Amino acid sequence: MGIRECAKNSKAFERLLYHYNNREEAARLFRQKGGKVVGQLGADVPDELVMAAGMFPVRIYADRDSKLIEADKYLEFSFDPVIRAQFEKLVDGTYYNEIDFLAISNSTDVIIRTYLYLKEIQRQEPQKPVPPLDFIDWLFTRKLIYQTRNEFTIDLFRKKLEEWSGKKIADSDIEAAAAICNESRAALREISALRKADKPRINGSEALVIIGSAMFMDRAEHARLTRQVASEAKDWPEIDAARIFITGSAQESTELYEMIEKHGAVVVGEDHDWGDRYYERDYNSSYTPTRAIVDRYMLRSFSSKKAFVSQRVKALDEAVNAAGADAVMFYVNIYEESASWDYPSQKKSLEGRGIPTKAYVKMAFPITRNEWLEDSLKKFIDSLKG
Amino acid sequence: MHNETKNKIEPKRAQKSLKATAAASAYQKQWFAGLRARVEAGEDFGYLNADVPMEILRAMDIPFVVNQWWAAICAAKRMTQKYYSLLNAEGYRDDLCSYCATALAESYDPDDKISGPWGGLPSPTIAITRLTCDCQSKIFELFANNHGADLYVMENTQPRKAPPKWWELAPDRWEELYDSDRLDLAVEDLKQLIAYLEVKTGKMFDINKLVEVMDLINEQETWYLKIRDLIAKTSPAPVTVVDTINAVMQAQWQRGTRWAADHAKSLYEEIKGFVDTGRTAVPDEKLRLMWLGRGLWHDFAFYQNFEEKYGAAFVWSMYLAMGADAYIRNNVDPDPLRALAARYIGMEDFLHMPPWNANWFLKEARHNNIDGVVYMVPENCMQAVEGSYFIKKTLEDAGIPVLIFKADPVDARKWNRDTMTGLVEDFIETRIIMGGKK
Ligand code: SF4
Numbered sequence: 001m002g003i004r005e006c007a008k009n010s011k012a013f014e015r016l017l018y019h020y021n022n023r024e025e026a027a028r029l030f031r032q033k034g035g036k037v038v039g040q041l042g043a044d045v046p047d048e049l050v051m052a053a054g055m056f057p058v059r060i061y062a063d064r065d066s067k068l069i070e071a072d073k074y075l076e077f078s079f080d081p082v083i084r085a086q087f088e089k090l091v092d093g094t095y096y097n098e099i100d101f102l103a104i105s106n107s108t109d110v111i112i113r114t115y116l117y118l119k120e121i122q123r124q125e126p127q128k129p130v131p132p133l134d135f136i137d138w139l140f141t142r143k144l145i146y147q148t149r150n151e152f153t154i155d156l157f158r159k160k161l162e163e164w165s166g167k168k169i170a171d172s173d174i175e176a177a178a179a180i181c182n183e184s185r186a187a188l189r190e191i192s193a194l195r196k197a198d199k200p201r202i203n204g205s206e207a208l209v210i211i212g213s214a215m216f217m218d219r220a221e222h223a224r225l226t227r228q229v230a231s232e233a234k235d236w237p238e239i240d241a242a243r244i245f246i247t248g249s250a251q252e253s254t255e256l257y258e259m260i261e262k263h264g265a266v267v268v269g270e271d272h273d274w275g276d277r278y279y280e281r282d283y284n285s286s287y288t289p290t291r292a293i294v295d296r297y298m299l300r301s302f303s304s305k306k307a308f309v310s311q312r313v314k315a316l317d318e319a320v321n322a323a324g325a326d327a328v329m330f331y332v333n334i335y336e337e338s339a340s341w342d343y344p345s346q347k348k349s350l351e352g353r354g355i356p357t358k359a360y361v362k363m364a365f366p367i368t369r370n371e372w373l374e375d376s377l378k379k380f381i382d383s384l385k386g
Numbered sequence: 387m388h389n390e391t392k393n394k395i396e397p398k399r400a401q402k403s404l405k406a407t408a409a410a411s412a413y414q415k416q417w418f419a420g421l422r423a424r425v426e427a428g429e430d431f432g433y434l435n436a437d438v439p440m441e442i443l444r445a446m447d448i449p450f451v452v453n454q455w456w457a458a459i460c461a462a463k464r465m466t467q468k469y470y471s472l473l474n475a476e477g478y479r480d481d482l483c484s485y486c487a488t489a490l491a492e493s494y495d496p497d498d499k500i501s502g503p504w505g506g507l508p509s510p511t512i513a514i515t516r517l518t519c520d521c522q523s524k525i526f527e528l529f530a531n532n533h534g535a536d537l538y539v540m541e542n543t544q545p546r547k548a549p550p551k552w553w554e555l556a557p558d559r560w561e562e563l564y565d566s567d568r569l570d571l572a573v574e575d576l577k578q579l580i581a582y583l584e585v586k587t588g589k590m591f592d593i594n595k596l597v598e599v600m601d602l603i604n605e606q607e608t609w610y611l612k613i614r615d616l617i618a619k620t621s622p623a624p625v626t627v628v629d630t631i632n633a634v635m636q637a638q639w640q641r642g643t644r645w646a647a648d649h650a651k652s653l654y655e656e657i658k659g660f661v662d663t664g665r666t667a668v669p670d671e672k673l674r675l676m677w678l679g680r681g682l683w684h685d686f687a688f689y690q691n692f693e694e695k696y697g698a699a700f701v702w703s704m705y706l707a708m709g710a711d712a713y714i715r716n717n718v719d720p721d722p723l724r725a726l727a728a729r730y731i732g733m734e735d736f737l738h739m740p741p742w743n744a745n746w747f748l749k750e751a752r753h754n755n756i757d758g759v760v761y762m763v764p765e766n767c768m769q770a771v772e773g774s775y776f777i778k779k780t781l782e783d784a785g786i787p788v789l790i791f792k793a794d795p796v797d798a799r800k801w802n803r804d805t806m807t808g809l810v811e812d813f814i815e816t817r818i819i820m821g822g823k824k
Contacts, residue, residue, distance in 0.1 A: 076763055076771045077792070109520045109768045112544060120740045120776050139541045141517060145574050146541055152567060305520045308527045308537070337482050337766070338520035341528070344477035361479065
């Protein structure tokens, strides 16, 4: 199935797909006009603040085929393959030519190490083309003292953005940017409703494109195009297929979803950062800006990296219910281990409710390197149909 | 060695020679029996990860056991293989987080009371960890559930500034060492922990008791500083890491007690006695080696493999040196909680973060007249990923060769002593003897 003709025929979808496939394009144009671009490493760099500073946020991503010369030099083998490929581009000059600054969020262990290593490279080897960077030391444990601490941290980041942009950020700037981000999220929720409907009109591959494109393009334009797609997709053909929910490693491309959907299943939801989790929870404009930012990023649904097993079990159960999934697939890249501690409890809970699961762990990147995978996926999907 | 393994004879066990080690082993057995009795009598019992500020529980007289200490006991009793098969049977992967997951694995053992080390782990009522890696909270939650214990977690923050010589600031000038907001938060975290423990156990936290505990720790760690300096300047060395690791760590987990401070003193006196009478660990010492990484709990004898053939002695590991440089906090009185905060938040920075760790290793390598460094990077722990490139570069730029290899500190299944011995021998021959300073 993959991306269907009906989607490709939509002008609005085509624009989103263009930005999804040409991830540097919008940032390049923004810089050409004298704007500054902030790369975001990790899932918790607030777009709202970057935009309020008049800068353009883009997500750091991995090239699937890059040679890992710098990564192999600096990183231990236990850095997962996706962060390795991202690191390569941050050190070999690729991003140096595309972004002005790098904001790193404490979204998982490996990102903390990456931050420290990048800082150390800057200190010891200043000739290396690593962009100027800052670290947002989020704490995700849900206690008042950490919420308060996060407010402090976000105020520091705001100051750093002011320094980078040379512009004072007013509260009203943040509110305006947040309104745009909320728009884009609201539009994505319309897509989600069509995707999770009894008869889905949008499949997982299409949804990933619609969600992921937001990370690389003007957010207001993204909101407008996404609404357009949502209105057109009401008339796209219904999808009758086994409904699968994906959890585990973030999928920065549609490869895995296309492989699944090729064999007669549809991915109706996921809880990784390049999917449904991206647009969860709005900026609450009745709060002061700092509190609203902290609320939005700290209290989103639990990520697999920063939560207890029990929190993850409950979060996954709820997300799977909301998506009306028939089965759950755990897909975890090699060395991205923490989710493996959740899996047995999640499996038990899901299977206890009659929802079959399938786990793929220690996966190589890109996914085509797992030559056996497609056969195995097909078998699993066939078992759901029977 | 090679023949032994070929003939499937059990590998040689480490020779440990210190009275202080024997004394510590005897003490901890007796202490553990006492702890068991208290737990069986209904007292609350804490199970703590190593980076949790145990001083609070010590000051409140709440019995506790440290996760890494217990994992080492399990490894020394060669329980790990059994435990990983238990994890497997529960659907968990058995190739993750071996060090931290040992006690979780054990908690699935129905026969723990019979076959567990020292009669098994009594069931904790409180499990406390810090979020210094993504897996920690998950493992501790599962462990706490299996025991019906409360789970309590504390956060971890990253430094924004990194003064180059932390060890010079740590004992007295911690306000310069850390961002003050990090210290503020850590103090708040301590207060919340205290409030929780007071409610849970019904015991009051008395700040004066904490001062006593902190003073005893200063006393103890000052002895380690003297021992470290003594070994550093004495060649041939009076003892190697095989002698010191256990003697130091067993007492380090008891820190804040009179016994631990006295034990550290006796360790110093014993080693000083060796120096005074000319007793040496490797009489023919030609090369002094540094061990970086966690202790090889399941194969201490490995460290002694290179003594006869090359006169190569492992004289340095972080365990003693951390005691010497990272623990002492003078002038505790005015604000003991802040002094404690200034100790516990630093451990992660000092050990696992470039440039703090690399600079310190270099300073220690020079101080101990080290000829070569053997550096074990664990295979399955993100926390112990600590900038090996920068560490190796810092040391090698200063003319000290480094061998990096992968191994697991507690998982004997993955350890091949022959291969590792071959690697180190090759390193000694080609990088130190042929290429190095001697
Ligand atoms: S990643 Fe390392 S520190 Fe964390 S739980 Fe696993 S073994 Fe322990």
